Amino acid sequence: MRMKNKGILAAKWLSGLMLAVAVVGCNSDSDSDRNVRSGPRAETEQGLVEGMSDRGMVAFKGIPYAAPPVGELRFAPPQPHAGWGDSVLEAKAFGNACLQPAQASFGETESAEDCLYLNVYTPDTRGSYPVMVWIHGGAFETGSGGGTYDPVRLVREGVVVVTINYRLGILGFLAHPAFAEEGEPGAYGDYGILDQQAALQWVQANIGNFGGDPNNVTLFGESAGGHSVLTHIVSPASTGLFHKAIVQSGSYQPEQMPQETAAVIAANFATAVGCEADTAACLRDMTASEMLQAQAAATAQGASFLPSLRPDILPSSIIAALNAGTFNAVPVLMGTNLDEWRLFVGLGILGGNDVTVENYVDQIQSTLRIDNNTAQALASAYPPRDYNGSAALALSALGTDAIFACNSPLLARNLSAREATYVYEFADREAPPIVPGPEGFDYGAAHAFEIAYVLASEQALAARGATTQQIALADAMADYWTSFAKYGDPNPTSGTRTFWPAFEEGNRSFLRLVPNAIGYAPIADFEDEHKCYLWNAPPVT
Numbered sequence: 001m002r003m004k005n006k007g008i009l010a011a012k013w014l015s016g017l018m019l020a021v022a023v024v025g026c027n028s029d030s031d032s033d034r035n036v037r038s039g040p041r042a043e044t045e046q047g048l049v050e051g052m053s054d055r056g057m058v059a060f061k062g063i064p065y066a067a068p069p070v071g072e073l074r075f076a077p078p079q080p081h082a083g084w085g086d087s088v089l090e091a092k093a094f095g096n097a098c099l100q101p102a103q104a105s106f107g108e109t110e111s112a113e114d115c116l117y118l119n120v121y122t123p124d125t126r127g128s129y130p131v132m133v134w135i136h137g138g139a140f141e142t143g144s145g146g147g148t149y150d151p152v153r154l155v156r157e158g159v160v161v162v163t164i165n166y167r168l169g170i171l172g173f174l175a176h177p178a179f180a181e182e183g184e185p186g187a188y189g190d191y192g193i194l195d196q197q198a199a200l201q202w203v204q205a206n207i208g209n210f211g212g213d214p215n216n217v218t219l220f221g222e223s224a225g226g227h228s229v230l231t232h233i234v235s236p237a238s239t240g241l242f243h244k245a246i247v248q249s250g251s252y253q254p255e256q257m258p259q260e261t262a263a264v265i266a267a268n269f270a271t272a273v274g275c276e277a278d279t280a281a282c283l284r285d286m287t288a289s290e291m292l293q294a295q296a297a298a299t300a301q302g303a304s305f306l307p308s309l310r311p312d313i314l315p316s317s318i319i320a321a322l323n324a325g326t327f328n329a330v331p332v333l334m335g336t337n338l339d340e341w342r343l344f345v346g347l348g349i350l351g352g353n354d355v356t357v358e359n360y361v362d363q364i365q366s367t368l369r370i371d372n373n374t375a376q377a378l379a380s381a382y383p384p385r386d387y388n389g390s391a392a393l394a395l396s397a398l399g400t401d402a403i404f405a406c407n408s409p410l411l412a413r414n415l416s417a418r419e420a421t422y423v424y425e426f427a428d429r430e431a432p433p434i435v436p437g438p439e440g441f442d443y444g445a446a447h448a449f450e451i452a453y454v455l456a457s458e459q460a461l462a463a464r465g466a467t468t469q470q471i472a473l474a475d476a477m478a479d480y481w482t483s484f485a486k487y488g489d490p491n492p493t494s495g496t497r498t499f500w501p502a503f504e505e506g507n508r509s510f511l512r513l514v515p516n517a518i519g520y521a522p523i524a525d526f527e528d529e530h531k532c533y534l535w536n537a538p539p540v541t
Contacts, residue, residue, distance in 0.1 A: 046083035062095035065202040068114035097144035137223030157482035160212035166195035173305035175262035178279040200241035218244040218485040226250015234321035247334035251407035256317035262308035322414035331488035335424030339444035341399030355392040406532040423510040426450040432464040469515035
């Protein structure tokens with residue numbers, strides 16, 4: 001059973017996932033005397049920046065990597081930043097998050113259109129270190145590269161970490177032909193992806209001055225960030241901008257939207273806000289608050305804002321490019337979580353959308369946007385009695401398998417045909433939750449729960465209730481991730497970790513990440529557990 005649109009509702013529910021942070025802007029130091037130093041400094045093409053020492057790292061926060069995308073640059077490719085001349089940019093506070101709706105589950109987020117900032121974290125000793133560039137998740141509608149993500153354990157392993165912001169929602173992904181570049185009729189949309197590419201170009205031009213090696217860059221991200229990483233793997237415009245890739249829970253909806261479909265969504269949006277005439281100028285004249293209100297109305301009607309096909313940026317969808325072998329062949333580490341969809345079911349219950357035995361078929365139908373007969377068949381394949389009588393857990397398992405888990409081995413099979421590929425499943429069902437859960441509902445190893453095992457300090461993990469064994473798993477994951485960034489192989493040179501075999505013909509296996517029991521198994525075991533025989537034809541064996 002192959003469902004072309006099985007991930008559409010994922011985009012809608014993923015918009016509820018925002019790991020929110022409060023961020024503030026940064027200002028240039030008006031003191032042009034470069035001999036007066038109060039913190040570590042680095043030179044960029046735009047000017048000198050001054051950072052700060054932070055727990056054994058050097059942190060440079062809120063560095064603009066492109067001009068503010070405002071005015072005529074709204075719905076346009078990012079442009080170079082003009083720089084700050086002889087002044088010193090005080091890079092000690094995060095830049096604005098990009099415009100996004102506030103999410104009640106995760107708190108208020110300050111955001112603005114002037115938001116194309118990145119943050120650089122380096123070891124406090126000079127060198128030429130591998131670079132890891134993090135792309136945040138949030139359904140391409142929420143999130144930022146700011147304080148939610150703490151790279152201290154990764155930097156301690158001897159890498160430079162860069163976190164970035166990029167345009168979100170309508171401002172990042174509205175694909176209206178009115179914004180086509182002159183002489184390039186298909187060059188419109190995907191501005192958030194173009195922002196990410198501009199950030200990667202900034203890394204290539206400047207990271208050497210921060211102690212990073214521009215010839216050893218690993219792109220990594222989770223959820224929408226992981227989907228972005230896969231997009232760059234298949235984008236010809238990203239060739240040469242990175243050398244390795246880590247995809248965390250990014251395998252959803254690999255059949256990306258045709259540009260024609262995205263253009264219809266954009267036209268409907270323009271009509272809804274009264275911009276049918278002189279569309280480009282009209283949409284650029286809307287205030288930020290008007291834009292957010294219109295985006296909320298469009299989302300309520302089922303619209304989602306995701307990367308769409310574009311001839312110069314994304315000529316083929318992820319799955320089509322991987323099937324054809326037309327992609328940037330780099331080593332890849334990728335995986336999913338055992339209970340991905342439990343997060344969205346739990347958030348839905350908190351919002352009043354209870355899942356019961358009585359409405360179970362309707363819930364399946366709305367989740368996958370399928371007909372009633374197919375939903376009935378799937379209800380028989382995922383009966384609540386197999387999940388302690390819980391329709392909510394049954395729906396969670398179905399959503400996990402259909403939207404996330406079973407795409408992962410399909411993508412890995414094609415990636416591994418050309419480059420080393422390593423597959424994992426994060427399966428710590430006692431992981432500290434990132435949000436409160438409904439009473440009696442167990443999130444398990446839900447979507448995004450692995451992030452803190454990679455991008456949080458030991459102290460933060462312990463404060464959230466992580467055990468000694470879970471912190472040890474986090475240390476192992478940091479070791480695997482940074483070893484992969486250094487060498488294209490997650491197996492540390494010390495040999496003290498469980499060996500992680502590559503996913504390859506004759507040995508298609510995955511690593512199960514659980515406290516005290518890291519181990520690998522045949523991918524057939526993974527596919528059986530996730531009922532991939534229902535979703536993939538043929539199965540990966």
